[in-house]
Amino acid sequence: MERLIEHYFNAGVMAGALPEVLRGFGITVLVSLCIIAFGLLVGLALALLRCAPIRPLRWAVAAYVDVFRTLPQLVIIIVLYFALPYLDVSLSPFATTVLALGCVLSAFAADIFFAAIMAVPRGQWDAARALGLRTERIFPLVVLPQAISLAVPLLANRAIAIAKGTALGSAVALPEALSSAQSVTAITANPSPLTLAAAFYLAFFIPLVILSRWLERRAVRQG
Amino acid sequence: MQELIDNFANLDSLSEVYPLLVQGLWITLSLAAVALPTALAGGLAVALVYSFGGKVTRRLLIVLIDFLRAFPVLVLLVLVFYGLPFLGIRLGSFAAVILALGLNNTGYFGEIFRAGLASIPRGQAEAASALGLSRFQVLVLVLLPQAVRKVIAPLVGNALELVKTTSIGALVAMPELLRSARVAQEQTYNPTPLLAAALIYFVLLWPFSRWVAVLERRALARQ
Numbered sequence: 001m002e003r004l005i006e007h008y009f010n011a012g013v014m015a016g017a018l019p020e021v022l023r024g025f026g027i028t029v030l031v032s033l034c035i036i037a038f039g040l041l042v043g044l045a046l047a048l049l050r051c052a053p054i055r056p057l058r059w060a061v062a063a064y065v066d067v068f069r070t071l072p073q074l075v076i077i078i079v080l081y082f083a084l085p086y087l088d089v090s091l092s093p094f095a096t097t098v099l100a101l102g103c104v105l106s107a108f109a110a111d112i113f114f115a116a117i118m119a120v121p122r123g124q125w126d127a128a129r130a131l132g133l134r135t136e137r138i139f140p141l142v143v144l145p146q147a148i149s150l151a152v153p154l155l156a157n158r159a160i161a162i163a164k165g166t167a168l169g170s171a172v173a174l175p176e177a178l179s180s181a182q183s184v185t186a187i188t189a190n191p192s193p194l195t196l197a198a199a200f201y202l203a204f205f206i207p208l209v210i211l212s213r214w215l216e217r218r219a220v221r222q223g
Numbered sequence: 224m225q226e227l228i229d230n231f232a233n234l235d236s237l238s239e240v241y242p243l244l245v246q247g248l249w250i251t252l253s254l255a256a257v258a259l260p261t262a263l264a265g266g267l268a269v270a271l272v273y274s275f276g277g278k279v280t281r282r283l284l285i286v287l288i289d290f291l292r293a294f295p296v297l298v299l300l301v302l303v304f305y306g307l308p309f310l311g312i313r314l315g316s317f318a319a320v321i322l323a324l325g326l327n328n329t330g331y332f333g334e335i336f337r338a339g340l341a342s343i344p345r346g347q348a349e350a351a352s353a354l355g356l357s358r359f360q361v362l363v364l365v366l367l368p369q370a371v372r373k374v375i376a377p378l379v380g381n382a383l384e385l386v387k388t389t390s391i392g393a394l395v396a397m398p399e400l401l402r403s404a405r406v407a408q409e410q411t412y413n414p415t416p417l418l419a420a421a422l423i424y425f426v427l428l429w430p431f432s433r434w435v436a437v438l439e440r441r442a443l444a445r446q
Contacts, residue, residue: 007309067425070432072387074394075401075421082405083414086230111436115443161384164295171394178298182305191306198298205293213289 010192017184017193024180025200031097031176032163038102039159043109050114068107073165076100081172097169105162109155116151117143153215160208177201233415240407240416247403248423254320254389254399259382261325266332273337274362291330297391299323304395316397328385335377339370376438383431
């Protein structure tokens with residue numbers, strides 16, 4: 001028991017590691033938020049493009065969605081970071097992580113938004129038209145808001161799952177919470193900083209997991 | 224154009240590192256073959272205990288599920304691989320990946336099975352026990368088959384995510400497909416192996432990712 005505390009919950013080591021891990025945690029939060037913003041916006045844009053009656057465009061969107069839904073996140077990060085420089089394009093670890101995971105989220109979000117738009121009953125269009133709304137206003141004012149509220153629980157689940165991938169940024173030296181903790185651990189020869197980083201991750205994601213559970217329940221009750 | 228081919232589709236480089244990639248693919252497949260049944264069994268066990276348990280047990284299991292789901296899987300892997308040796312428990316990288324993936328996905332699969340069982344109308348269990356089936360028989364013969372059919376989309380979806388996530392083994396020196404490709408890239412100073420690995424992942428996983436998309440659409444249409 002004493003050994004357990006000495007190694008994993010060593011207060012002295014943790015205090016020393018706190019500034020470094022806290023700085024890393026700030027980056028974790030920032031990267032996660034960027035991924036979610038990028039992924040949801042691009043996902044919505046892709047879903048709208050897929051609604052457009054232009055066949056090659058729909059194929060292009062479908063191909064993009066399939067590629068980013070299928071490839072492992074870490075593979076995308078590694079390819080962007082280590083293969084692009086051969087094209088003289090170098091992305092920072094931050095940009096690499098946001099771009100890679102943002103693209104993955106956008107692919108899933110595009111599918112969810114598209115399904116939700118299709119799930120809004122036709123009657124809504126007819127009713128809006130009967131009320132005298134012009135066709136180009138029906139979509140943004142009537143259909144899209146309903147589609148988005150339909151999509152929220154699924155989107156929340158996906159966004160949280162993918163934001164957790166921020167830790168993968170440590171593979172390309174993104175100084176987020178996990179990799180800062182690892183570098184401190186290497187110096188102190190004591191894994192307490194890892195416990196600290198794990199605690200930060202839990203503190204960040206447990207409320208989100210509970211939130212998505214609540215959103216799901218609410219959707220079931222409404223549906 | 225020639226430069227592009229030399230860089231990204233260099234056949235000389237590919238033929239040189241081909242054995243490395245094949246060996247990596249085998250390790251990726253064996254990781255998946257061990258981790259997936261482990262996590263499925265863990266998740267099923269959690270859901271079964273949940274459905275037999277009293278109020279306190281259920282609360283505790285929900286906490287456990289949310290706890291396991293809130294950890295980014297890489298954080299778990301780092302804790303297991305770099306943290307446990309300080310307690311004298313030294314796991315190889317294969318075992319560490321299996322343990323981290325197994326724990327994380329026990330949470331995910333547990334929640335999926337639990338939600339599936341909870342969605343079956345009470346009358347089913349009552350009817351089955353009225354016919355003289357024991358509680359265990361009711362669960363395994365009547366409720367579980369219906370529950371699995373209901374949650375088939377998230378079940379297959381999560382299984383696919385698990386297989387994709389075996390790539391994080393690369394970060395604890397497990398020579399699976401991604402890691403082998405990185406090693407090959409560094410040996411040949413050419414990113415072709417990385418792209419080849421991405422292509423292998425895509426070809427291998429694409430049918431499953433299409434299957435998940437179809438299942439998801441069907442589940443949404445049924446709502």
